[in-house]
Amino acid sequence: MAAADVRFKLNTGAEIPALGLGTWQSGPGEVANAVYHAIQAGYRHIDGAFCYGNENEVGQGIKKAIDAGIVKREDLFVTTKLWCSYHDRVEEGLETSLKNLGLEYVDLYLMHWPLAMNSKGNHNVFPKLADGSRDIVHSHSHVTTWKDMEKLSKAKAKAVGVSNYSVQYLEELLPQATIVPAANQIENHPSLPQQEIVDFCKQKGIHVTAYSPLGSTGSPLFTAAPIVEVANKRGVTPATVLLSWHIARGSSVLAKSVTPARIEANRKDLIHLDADDLATIKKYSDDLTANKKLQRFVFPPFGKNFGFPDKL
Numbered sequence: 001m002a003a004a005d006v007r008f009k010l011n012t013g014a015e016i017p018a019l020g021l022g023t024w025q026s027g028p029g030e031v032a033n034a035v036y037h038a039i040q041a042g043y044r045h046i047d048g049a050f051c052y053g054n055e056n057e058v059g060q061g062i063k064k065a066i067d068a069g070i071v072k073r074e075d076l077f078v079t080t081k082l083w084c085s086y087h088d089r090v091e092e093g094l095e096t097s098l099k100n101l102g103l104e105y106v107d108l109y110l111m112h113w114p115l116a117m118n119s120k121g122n123h124n125v126f127p128k129l130a131d132g133s134r135d136i137v138h139s140h141s142h143v144t145t146w147k148d149m150e151k152l153s154k155a156k157a158k159a160v161g162v163s164n165y166s167v168q169y170l171e172e173l174l175p176q177a178t179i180v181p182a183a184n185q186i187e188n189h190p191s192l193p194q195q196e197i198v199d200f201c202k203q204k205g206i207h208v209t210a211y212s213p214l215g216s217t218g219s220p221l222f223t224a225a226p227i228v229e230v231a232n233k234r235g236v237t238p239a240t241v242l243l244s245w246h247i248a249r250g251s252s253v254l255a256k257s258v259t260p261a262r263i264e265a266n267r268k269d270l271i272h273l274d275a276d277d278l279a280t281i282k283k284y285s286d287d288l289t290a291n292k293k294l295q296r297f298v299f300p301p302f303g304k305n306f307g308f309p310d311k312l
Contacts, residue, residue: 003270004042006247010182011205012159014107016077018247019267020045022211022256024052034258035061039070041264047185047209047254048101049081049112050093051125055100063102079108079185079209081163082149085125087116087140090148094157109157110185111149113164114142114173115302134302142169143176150179161185161207167200168307174204185209188251189242191221191295193285196309198249208251214242216297226284230277240269245281248273 006018021038023031023046031054035046039061048058062078065071080101086093094109118135121127127135149160161183162173174180184201188194188210201208215221222238231238243266246253255266273281288294294310305311 003244003247003272004267008207008250008252010108010159010207011180012182014077014159014182016108016183016207016209016252017043017045018252019043019243019270020047020077020079020209020252020254021263022254023048023054023058024211024256026052026054026256026258028054028057030258031057032060032064034263036064037260038263038267039065039076041260042267043263044071044075045077045079045252047079047211049083049110050086050097050100051081051083051112053125055080055097056102059101059103073103077107078103079110080106081110081112082145083112083125084115084117085119085121085123085127087111087137087142087145088119090145091152094152098156105156105158107158108161108183109149109152109159110161110163110183111142111145113300113302114145114162114169114306115304116140116142116145134300136302136304143173146173146177146181150177159183164306165197166307166309167196170197170200170204170206180204181206183207183209185211187212187296187298188246188253189213189215189219189221190224190227190245190281190285191215191288191293192297192310193289193294194308195285195289198251202250208249210246210251210253212298213246213253213255214239215295219297220295224284226280230273230280234271234273234277236269236271237265239266240271241273241277241281244271244273245278248278
């Protein structure tokens with residue numbers, strides 16, 4: 001099977017395509033075309049979120065592809081996320097996203113961060129206090145939010161999961177959960193392998209999806225000697241190595257782009273990395289871990305410790 005066609009089974013029995021299109025930070029007027037082109041190019045996994053502010057365009061791209069006869073709705077795996085200012089109104093959060101997307105259901109609904117912000121604050125998405133800090137409701141537990149996620153209609157959210165969860169937060173959640181999260185979406189790449197979280201999730205039957213798999217714009221990963229070594233050996237780009245690494249680990253991965261040629265390349269150039277490739281990348285990650293040089297690129301200014309080892 002081609003690397004691009006790999007699927008992983010969730011604990012619900014549903015299958016999630018290994019490669020997904022990420023839509024974070026994709027600009028207005030670009031997202032609908034990117035989603036449509038991705039589906040046209042063979043993507044069947046589309047990832048979005050309420051707080052990205054572009055769910056309506058994601059829905060437009062999906063509708064265009066369905067209307068064109070490229071896919072049926074059931075051919076797609078669509079993920080969106082409950083934002084922090086909706087932790088005390090989970091069902092409303094889902095309904096809002098479904099309306100934005102123009103869909104009757106999503107395949108996966110994730111708690112975006114295990115933290116609640118004031119739903120009655122001065123902004124619907126990013127409420128702030130007078131000093132400019134995030135308006136966080138410290139008394140609201142992420143476990144309470146999860147219990148409300150568990151009550152959501154399975155006809156509207158086929159599966160529920162979490163995002164940005166450390167082992168510490170999963171250990172707080174699982175003993176009180178009736179439903180084990182289907183997935184945990186985390187920032188993941190060789191300079192932030194988060195092996196302890198990946199291993200813990202695998203042990204508990206929680207699928208891992210990687211976001212920001214290339215690091216960030218100008219990421220040192222593109223020029224890191226071990227990544228370049230594997231890329232040269234296999235005759236592909238460092239970006240291809242970085243995306244393929246997740247599939248070899250058993251994780252799905254989100255490739256973000258609005259450029260048609262890049263969207264296509266991210267899919268068609270995926271490869272199956274061999275044991276030697278993985279060993280080379282593992283040594284690089286292990287060295288960064290040992291020398292405390294891990295790099296996290298996405299960490300919103302919540303002013304809260306989420307229990308990630310690289311932030312302790």
